[in-house]
Amino acid sequence: MRPQREYHIVVLGAGGVGKSCLTAQFVQNVWIESYDPTIEDSYRKQIEVDGRQCILEIELYMKQGQGFLLVFSITSMSSLNELSELREQIIRIKDDEHVPIVIVGNKSDLEEDRAVPRARAFGLSQTWGNAPYYETSARRRANVNEVFVHLCRQIIRKDLQEPSGGVDTTRKRDGPSRGDRKRDKGSGGRRRSPCVIL
Numbered sequence: 001m002r003p004q005r006e007y008h009i010v011v012l013g014a015g016g017v018g019k020s021c022l023t024a025q026f027v028q029n030v031w032i033e034s035y036d037p038t039i040e041d042s043y044r045k046q047i048e049v050d051g052r053q054c055i056l057e058i059e060l061y062m063k064q065g066q067g068f069l070l071v072f073s074i075t076s077m078s079s080l081n082e083l084s085e086l087r088e089q090i091i092r093i094k095d096d097e098h099v100p101i102v103i104v105g106n107k108s109d110l111e112e113d114r115a116v117p118r119a120r121a122f123g124l125s126q127t128w129g130n131a132p133y134y135e136t137s138a139r140r141r142a143n144v145n146e147v148f149v150h151l152c153r154q155i156i157r158k159d160l161q162e163p164s165g166g167v168d169t170t171r172k173r174d175g176p177s178r179g180d181r182k183r184d185k186g187s188g189g190r191r192r193s194p195c196v197i198l
């Protein structure tokens with residue numbers, strides 16, 4: 001079997017778009033109506049992508065992230081508009097125009113409240129060099145695996161071109177626990193708060 005690699009993913013987007021719910025669905029297969037920060041500490045997931053075992057770990061720090069899920073809510077145009085600035089920050093911080101990004105329009109179960117036409121989000125994805133665009137529902141667990149797998153696949157592809165990208169899975173982790181980070185978020189405001197999976 002191919003060796004395991006560990007990849008760092010960052011989930012970003014405006015407050016309330018569903019970052020925590022998407023993550024909980026992906027990692028734990030649960031729908032959390034009202035997010036409870038106390039169950040956060042086991043977020044780390046091993047998946048197989050194209051025959052490779054990958055450990056996904058979501059990081060708080062953009063600098064560490066190798067792939068980014070940029071999440072908005074299809075019920076909020078402003079949440080889509082916030083993504084452009086986030087992408088610029090990512091490119092600046094990573095110093096890489098081609099950093100793996102997947103755009104995620106969450107809350108697709110709320111079609112009747114849609115404020116972002118699909119074509120609008122798709123248009124944005126095209127201006128970002130055809131970044132993949134998915135509509136997801138954390139509530140219905142629609143397209144949840146797909147966004148993480150697609151992002152992981154992009155990271156793998158990049159990792160194969162620039163092999164220093166992945167992280168040795170035996171390395172020691174440092175930094176605060178996910179719970180600490182989530183609590184910090186409360187004092188730092190809701191905008192652009194990352195969802196951290198460890």
Ligand SMILES: Nc1nc2c(ncn2[C@@H]2O[C@H](COP(=O)(O)OP(=O)(O)OP(=O)(O)O)[C@@H](O)[C@H]2O)c(=O)[nH]1
Binds near residue numbers: 013106109139
């Ligand atoms: N209908 C619907 N509601 C959702 C979905 N995903 C999340 N929500 C709701 O949206 C609200 C915010 O979800 P969170 O996952 O906490 O959002 P977040 O982006 O992590 O928000 P912050 O922690 O503030 O950054 C919650 O009330 C969820 O129940 C979805 O797919 N469909």
